[in-house]
Amino acid sequence: MFWRKDGEEFHEDVDHGEILPNHDGTFQMSVDLKPDASEDWSKYDCVFQLTGVEDDIVTRLDKAEIRTNWEEPSHMTLLIAAPVVVLGVVFIAVITGLIIYFKKKRASRPPSSADNSLELSETGSGEMSEEAEPELNEC
Known part of the structure; x- marks a missing residue:
């Protein structure tokens, strides 16, 4: 050929x-x-x-019968590209939402007991509760 x-x-x-x-x-x-x-x-x-x-x-060779690469892109390209772009945006939105959710969840949880004892020792507060016995001071 x-x-x-x-x-x-x-x-x-x-x-x-x-x-x-x-x-x-x-x-x-x-x-x-x-x-x-x-x-x-x-x-x-x-x-x-x-x-x-x-x-x-x-x-x-007849232009009317021969397919070339010079043709305008078909509408099929748009039909494929649009859903791909939408799915990409949805995926990014879901990932961003999950990151924000877990950051807020971590920031709003109460500190653990190890964190509480650390806080008390740092502040140095030895405040007495009402149930504790008062100290006696001699004059």
Whole structure:
């Protein structure tokens, strides 16, 4: 398989792809052409030579029938990108909410008993409660 331009075999800007097997035991081959968009594409022919067949199979390049990479992006891109973005924002919001929740929960819990004894020793308050016996002072 090869490309012709104005009847002559053409090799510039041609990418020879791999030969790949199909599920039915046949094979496929690609030879990609990258013509200038402003050029007359009808000058190009794709020529396929098959063993055992006398005549070549020739297909003229027609812009109306050939798919290119120059097409505008389809709406499918938007249909896929929008949910992905929304899910990403929701994920970030959930993670942020969980972080805030656990920080507030940690800040609002009462200190442990080890923390209480530390606080008393730091303040040095030996205040007496009403149930404690008063100290006697001698004069």
